[in-house]
Amino acid sequence: MAHQLCLVRGDGIGPEIAEATRRCLDAAIATTDGATELVWQQVEAGVDIMETEGTPLPDATIEAIRKADAAIKAPITTPVGTGFRSVNVHLRQALNLYACVRPCKSYAGVRSKYRDIDLVIVRENTEDCYAGIEFQRATDGAEKIIDTINALAIGRKIATGRDSTGITIKPISVEATEKIVRYAFDYARANGRRKVTSVHKANIMKFTDGLWLEVSREVAKDYSDIEFEDRIVDNMCMQLVQKPELYDVIVLPNLYGDILSDLCAGLVGGLGVAPGANIGDSGAVFEATHGSAPKYKGLNKVNPTALILSGMLMLRHIGERRAADRLEQAVAAVIAEGRDVTYDMKPDRNDPTAVGTREMADAIIRKLENGRL
Ligand code: NAD
Numbered sequence: 001m002a003h004q005l006c007l008v009r010g011d012g013i014g015p016e017i018a019e020a021t022r023r024c025l026d027a028a029i030a031t032t033d034g035a036t037e038l039v040w041q042q043v044e045a046g047v048d049i050m051e052t053e054g055t056p057l058p059d060a061t062i063e064a065i066r067k068a069d070a071a072i073k074a075p076i077t078t079p080v081g082t083g084f085r086s087v088n089v090h091l092r093q094a095l096n097l098y099a100c101v102r103p104c105k106s107y108a109g110v111r112s113k114y115r116d117i118d119l120v121i122v123r124e125n126t127e128d129c130y131a132g133i134e135f136q137r138a139t140d141g142a143e144k145i146i147d148t149i150n151a152l153a154i155g156r157k158i159a160t161g162r163d164s165t166g167i168t169i170k171p172i173s174v175e176a177t178e179k180i181v182r183y184a185f186d187y188a189r190a191n192g193r194r195k196v197t198s199v200h201k202a203n204i205m206k207f208t209d210g211l212w213l214e215v216s217r218e219v220a221k222d223y224s225d226i227e228f229e230d231r232i233v234d235n236m237c238m239q240l241v242q243k244p245e246l247y248d249v250i251v252l253p254n255l256y257g258d259i260l261s262d263l264c265a266g267l268v269g270g271l272g273v274a275p276g277a278n279i280g281d282s283g284a285v286f287e288a289t290h291g292s293a294p295k296y297k298g299l300n301k302v303n304p305t306a307l308i309l310s311g312m313l314m315l316r317h318i319g320e321r322r323a324a325d326r327l328e329q330a331v332a333a334v335i336a337e338g339r340d341v342t343y344d345m346k347p348d349r350n351d352p353t354a355v356g357t358r359e360m361a362d363a364i365i366r367k368l369e370n371g372r373l
Contacts, residue, residue: 001035001036001037002036002037002038003036003038003039003069003070003318003320004039004067004068005038005039005040005041005069005070005071005072005314006040006041006043006061006065006068006070006071006072007040007042007043007071007072008043008044008045008046008061008071008072008073008074008076008285009042009044009074010045010046010073010074010075010076010292011047011075011076011077011292011294012075012077012291012292012293012294012296012297013074013075013292013293013294013296013297013302013357014046014074014075014076014292015074016298016300016302016357016358017288017302017304017306017307017308017357018072018074018307019358019361020304020307020308020357020358020360020361021072021074021304021307021310021311021361022040022072022311023361023365024304024308024327024330024331024361024364025038025072025308025311025314025315026038027364027369028312028320028323028324028326028327028330028368029315029320029323031326031368031369032320032322032323032326033320033322033323036320036323043060043061043064043065043071044058044061045057045058045061045073045076045087045091046076046077046087047077047079056076056085056090057087057090057091057094062091062095065091065095065285066095066282066283069284069318070283070284070285070286070314070317070318071283071284071285071286072285072286072287072307072310072311072314073091073285073286073287074287074288074307075287075291076088076292077291077292077294085132088287089130089132091278091285092125092126092278092280092285093126093132095280095282095283095285096126096280096281096282096283097125097278097279097280097283097284097285098124098125098126098176098179098180098183098280098281099122099123099124099125099179099183099277099278099279099280100121100122100123100124100125100257100277100278100279101120101121101122101187101276101277101278101279101313102120102123102261102264102265102274102275102276102277102289103118103119103120103121103275103313104117104118104119104120104121104265104267104268104274105117105118105119105268106268106269107268107273107331107332107335107336108332108335109335109336109337109338109341109345110268110269110273110335110345111269111345111347112267112268112269112270113267114244114267114268116245117245117264117267117268118248119240119244119247119248119249119250119264119267120187120193120248120250121250121252121257121260121261121264122180122183122184122187122249122250122251122252123180123251123252123253123254123256123257123258123261124176124177124180124251124252124253124254124257125254125257125278126176126254127171127172127173127176127253127254128170128172128208128253128254128255129168129169129170129254129255130254130255130258131169131171133168133171134166134167134168134169135166135167135168136166137164137165137166141167142165142166142167146158146160146167147160170205170255171208172208172209172211172212172253173211174215177211177215177216177253178215178218180251181196181198181215181216181220181251182219182222183251183279184196184198184249184251185219185220185222185223185226187249188223188226188248188249189223189225189226193226193248193249194226194227194248195226195229195247195248195249196220196223196227196228196229196248196249196250196251197228197229197230197231197236197247197249197250197251198212198213198217198220198228198229198230198231198251198252199230199231199232199233199236199250199251199252199253199256199260200212200213200216200230200231200232200233200252200253200256201232201233201234201256202232203232208253209253212253213230216228216230216251217230233252233256233260236256236260237260237263240260240263240264240267241263241267244264244267250264261274261276262289271288271289271290271306272290272302272303272305272306272344272345273303273306273309273335274289274290274306275288275289275306275307275308275309275310275312276288276306276313277310277313277314277317279317284314284317286310286311286313286314286317287307287310288306288307288310289306290306299356300356300357300358301342301343301356301357302342302344302357303341303342303344303345303357303360304342304357304360304361305331305335305345305360308327308331308361308364309331311327312324312327312328312331315327326368326373327364327368329367329373330364330365330367330368330373331364333367333373334360334363334364334367339353339363340355340359340360340362340363341354341355341360342354342355342356342357342360
């Protein structure tokens with residue numbers, strides 16, 4: 001059997017960790033089941049292709065990912081202060097990758113203040129303040145909205161002083177909320193999880209987060225085998241820091257999901273070990289939570305673990321559960337030994353025994369080839 005996969009090499013540290021990940025995935029498959037093959041198609045997105053094709057996300061890339069069984073995407077730089085819209089946001093919207101799933105799990109040997117964390121963030125990926133509906137201050141669009149709202153005489157006024165107010169619209173729909181909350185419950189069921197917590201700020205944003213909470217409660221009624229609760233987002237942040245063991249699957253609107261993903265990555269040792277998946281009805285893109293860390297570009301220095309673990313999630317997604325489990329065990333074993341790991345996983349970040357990106361991948365591959373996993 002052959003799985004058709006796309007590889008987006010990305011910018012900055014992207015190409016190095018993409019290559020490390022591809023090699024580990026090939027080794028996981030080759031050492032698990034000789035009859036299965038991963039067929040890779042390299043597709044382009046990011047700063048370099050922008051220069052030659054005038055777009056950071058060519059249609060051909062979107063189409064290739066749509067047709068593939070899944071894609072691995074290394075991080076892409078979003079230049080600040082240019083018209084270049086985030087490729088990540090655009091790709092999620094173009095393929096309607098509505099569910100962002102970020103498991104946060106402790107691995108022995110990763111430095112962290114916490115142990116035994118095992119949480120899954122399920123973030124709605126298409127709506128909320130990330131819908132891209134924004135109006136710059138002192139533009140016609142912003143002024144029309146301000147005039148309209150002020151004319152509605154709802155008791156509150158938006159400042160109309162010169163150049164004063166920018167506007168971002170936060171749409172939250174019944175359809176998208178139902179879809180993501182159902183996804184969270186289905187995920188909980190399929191993965192033997194016991195509880196779903198829905199996060200919101202419904203006490204303040206009654207018609208957006210209030211809708212989210214109402215729909216969450218409705219959906220929960222269809223899953224009597226899974227416990228359900230809700231939390232206000234600020235309280236949730238405190239609870240996660242103080243009592244992370246109380247939580248299991250956490251479903252959130254886009255913005256809170258973005259922020260709490262990093263909080264939870266911090267609980268398990270940081271961005272270097274935080275994998276992720278973006279799942280839709282017509283595509284699945286697996287990527288690390290971290291970005292392209294441009295200052296480390298080309299140095300063979302950074303930690304490939306987050307993207308390799310994203311690849312592990314991809315193997316599960318395409319039905320290669322045994323290869324996925326073995327890859328996770330190989331990664332966990334290398335981290336637990338603490339020898340062939342990158343600088344960020346050493347007790348002292350200047351430890352001269354730290355290995356490079358490539359060498360850490362080599363160590364994982366050796367475990368797959370030699371270890372009894
Ligand atoms: P970043 O995650 O790239 O880097 C922040 C810091 O985290 C780095 O300086 C480094 O110290 C550390 N770090 C990140 N990844 C690491 C790894 N694999 N191993 C070891 N250390 C690691 O965040 P940033 O600096 O805010 O963003 C840089 C660029 O990446 C921006 O253009 C941003 O838009 C983009 N970005 C892309 C994605 C994506 O493609 N999914 C996600 C986040 C940020």
